[in-house]
Amino acid sequence: MNCEKLRNPSMDKKKQLKHTVNKAKEQSSMEKRNQNDKSKTIHDILPLDLIHKILLRVPIRHLTRLRCVSKLWSSLISDPDCVELHFHHSPAATKACFFMKNDTMAYLVYLDDNYASQKVVCPPFKKKPPSDFEVLGSCRGFILLHRYPHFLVVWNPLTGVSKRISYSHIVSRPKYHSFRLPYSTHLHGFRYDASQDDYLVVAACRDYERQEDHLECLSLRTNSWINLDAVLPSPLDWFDHNSCGLFLNGAIHWVPSCPKDYRDAILIFDLKERTFSKISAPEQLLTVACPFPSLALLGDCLSLYGHNYGRGTTEIWVMKEYKVHSSWTLYEIPCKIFQPLCLSRNGDIIGRGYDKIGYFIYNVRGDLLKRFKNLPCPPPIGYCVYKESLAVLPLPSGIKDKDKKKKENCHQVHHQV
Incomplete structure (x- = not known):
């Protein structure tokens, strides 16, 4: 017997209606879930x-x-x-080697373990720039440039933020007659003061008429120069006129152009304490083979390097523990004129070669890992290692307070609405 013939038609309609309602409810709940998921x-x-x-x-x-x-x-x-x-x-x-190609164009060369690339950036010169400019250094994502005759330009190439500062009013003072960065200074440096949220330019110069040395500090926040009451090292002329310091651990570091004693190899200025101190170099570095050491930052470590022309190598000494003399460690690179720039993510040494043109990556054993030939290379001077950042320039104190008050007022109005 066919069971379908025994069904009650009215019962089938009720079941069908119930099924339709349940299905609609399920679809409705699914749609709500989908809408919630989308939102x-x-x-x-x-x-x-x-x-x-x-x-x-x-x-x-x-x-x-x-x-x-x-x-x-x-x-x-x-x-x-x-x-x-x-x-x-x-x-x-991300770190890059920054240098100016000409008055209107600069290069950022990015180097890493597996690839290298370049980026052309335009300096923030609003007017046609003169041919006389200098790269003075970098700090926390900002590059410090000098523009003729008496202008400093602080610039973040990543964000495009820049600030131009004139120091012509300083030059008008008698003791600063003909003062001009970097040529009138034996020491200069660019650093960040976290306690004041301020970027500072430090410059040590000599007044030859009065036979006096001065240590000055320019605040980017206040656009004013401050005379720092600190005892300068003597003789100051041990340092080149273009001696740009490296910023590490809240202090600026310089190396004399020709240190006469390994105990005087690195000069340190702590801006918070306003005091100078020194770090000794490894005794083996200051030999006839490497008489003119230079300073570099590899990772977060101070490094001294010199060219051993007799052996055709570059000796790199890395201070693995800050101010611990016994932590100096030697790495030898089989390249006569090699300038270390930074460390790769794998801890290998990235640098610029001059007897062999190009950028090179060596491991700590001195083995060549990679060479980048087809990238623009900087001159021996006039470049800096730049670490990208989204940092912004600090506002002057008065403007900062007004801006803070304005935000608070806007916040109160928003709540009232």
């Missing part, structure tokens, strides 16, 4: 701490684009704490 953002799925950790692993050049993802991401990426963390602790930190 969810990444911030609802991932905690902010995890997003923060992810952003730290993104190369800084790509991080600038991610500010367009959302207001929250823009706020996170631009937050001063995030900028600070990314600069100091990001495994994706």
